[in-house]
Amino acid sequence: MGTIWRPEQVEGQGPKYKAVMEMIRRGIEAGLLSENDRLPPVRELAWTLKITPGTVARAYKILTENGTLNAEIGRGTFVAPAVPVPAAEAPIEIDVISHRAEENDNPFAVSMFSPHLPAVGQDRLIREMLGRVAQDPPSGMMHYPSRTGAKPAREAVVRWLTGTPLGAFSETDIVLSHGGQNGLSLIFQAILRGSKPAVLIEELSYPGFRRAAELLRADVIPVAMDAQGVIPEALEEAAKKYDAQVFCTSPEVHNPTGIFTPVARREALVGVARRNDLQIVEDDCYRMRVDRAPTYRMLAPERGWYVSSLAKTLTPALRIGFAIAPEGRTPDLRRIAEYNCFGLATPLIDLCAMLLAHPQIDRLAAETSRVSGAYVRSAVNILGGYDVSWRADVPFLWLRLPLGWRSGAFCQAAEAQGVQIRTAEEFVCRDARAPHAVRLAINAGVSLKSFEAAVLRLRHLLDNPPEQLTV
Template sequence: MTIWLPELSGLSGPRYKAIADALEADIKSGKLPPGTKLPTHRELADQLDVTVGTITRGYAEAARRGLLRGETGRGTFVGPAADKRLLCHQENISPSLVNMRVSLPFEHLAPDIGATLQAIGSDLSAQTLLEYFPSEGRLVDREAGVEWLRRYNLESCADDVALTVGGQNALAVVLSAIFRPGDALAVEGITYPLIKALANRFNIHLLPVKQDEFGMIPDSLDEVCRNNTVRGVYLMPTYQNPTTARLPEYRRHEIVNIARRYDLSILEDDAYALPAGDLGTPLATLAPERTFFVASLSKSLAGGLRVAYLHFPNRFANVIKSAIADLVWMTPPLTAEIARRWIMDGTADRTLAIKRKAASECAEMARTLLAGLDVTMPKSGYYAWLKLPEPWTARDFAREARKHDVLVNTDDVFVVGRQPLPHAIRLGLSGATTMDNLERGLRTVRTILTPR
């Protein structure tokens, strides 16, 4: 461990930020090369005569800048050199921009994959991870999936779970297995853009259902089903993308009753539920005979892992397995093994708790800086839904925000069909590179909408 003592005398701003700035300067100068182990929070706090919380915030800020990595049980280390951080999906985004288009899963807080790969490599059975396995995944991986589904308050069994290459692949598997070209799928009128793209790819007709601040309106779903032949319904019950709505318990029961009345399949996608917390009863618990539940690890652990667990009614087991085989054959056993180890050894739960805390801090900043505006978000969330005041449209706002180096999505990407636009924007709170970056983005939004 390096006895690192930062020089803070010439740095302004909050103490935690000065520590992060000093770390960045010493890393860039080569004083702290990649792989260097840093002092513990307590040791550095004693050296600088500050609180442990200040050091924790400083290290966290440095991690947000991609400078550090934490290893459970080992400590905090300087990360790889900037020119070696390859394959970054934001590598073409200028550092001066605040990217609020995306809702990234706080990637700097992901578990340490290096230590896990070393452990896998030392296992005598590691070579078998390069072999073919059944399309639904190994039994041990599906058992890990059963364990992970309990985080959603959903009890399952290994025979009713299959591994997929992320949540998007799980949705594609269900749509290709259960629906036929020309079938209709009921969705909220403002919905997750990928379901629009998948429906287009599989020639599935989307029928918009009315929604309010609590999500899908059951009476509207009933009306859509009375007037159309509907094959299924797609919902994100706990933390809807993009509106952040949470479906109340009574509506979950009403929607299940409607699904049974019209024999609908239910696609339940709760990608953001675990970071947001406050989970309700899964639709898959209320209607196990017709609900397909997608539990992706992307937002809770790491997007690049590309592992999700698909819970399905057992009567559909064969068609689900066939669809997986047709689309990808199987989820790579290596990434499935990484996921299994993280779930079973507690790494996944610890990571989820850390990310939930980070999301809570971002949401609290948004609530403070956007107070008085028509904005909704959960207590700990990756994004917020901001309804724009007159006379703003989403396109006009996005254009103005871009002039100030802030990127946001326009509302049309979320709207199904030719419905009226809601004149709202989804603000990604987890895509900013630092808390300072996020603060600048939020202050810019505020300034644009409340000019002097």
């Protein structure tokens, strides 16, 4: 029960005791330390590594408390037997036909109000990492969040955003937020000035734009759209008429219609923004890591603000988002974030750093999209010849209702059938006229069979409108 493991020096940045812990973990992972192998005595290892015995003792103590090592009085410290943990790094194979959520799978009541992602292994991985953070939080448990402490999380976000056409940026440009909605609020606070600023949004748009602007007492002005997004001439007219400061948009995946704004249209809108000194705020939370066009931050680096999150790719539960300012405006955005809440909680920062740097995370995100895509295609097949806009990589569909249905009446009828959906009215300003349409979010938290049954009930309603036309 001895060991020939004899490290010669301790490596790594930060506290020495953590470096000793990591060195021991690496020794176990590399097979240099096996189950029941005895580690060198504290003073012997301290002498070898030229550090204090107290540093080694602290590392041994923490590793013993979290089950990595066993300490036996009078005998020494040994590598503990391996304890089975969820196989987060094992290849994940999912049969979407039999997929089940952790929650009760009610075959009748199905919410399609907001996207519900499938659990394809990210849930197990997050649970495992939460345990690791609880046992040995890299940021400690007695300190305020700090820029230095959050650096690993920001670096992990940079890795996560690899390939996203954002232009030049580094980890110092990343501002962590409590989800995408909080990121929008931080950006608005960094931009808006005056007692009654004007914010321009798409005439159909994500309600969060409107709510974040109204919290700051801004006037919210809808701008006309066509099949490619906001119409440049309409944006120019609104910018001049209202002396607007900000234009908010979701060009990659428009919420709720799924419209994609091509590069030529984006460039025309950038021209309008420059002529009228508009800042451009891009909500990119629905980009499913498939790049089709450059972001506004890349097209207009002096005025493009970017916000995204993990809510639509991994899980909305963690409320981890990130915002990036245009060139030269990062200090403004960072200052606003620090004045608001000092930053994310340190355990959440540690979890973000671990999660987004994990070697399996890209595959889990891709698997999440694949499973959701199967639900999308199934819904499209069931809805047949009805007027539906959809993309396989986007977890919602936009359904334009046939003659005989208004969106409010259709949603009430759907809810009576156990299906909750969103009306077009929720995506327009309060005094605007909404189209007769609804958004159906993908719920991959229930089995595909239950989801299909819910879509079939919607199809039955579409096939049988009220006898008295409501148009």
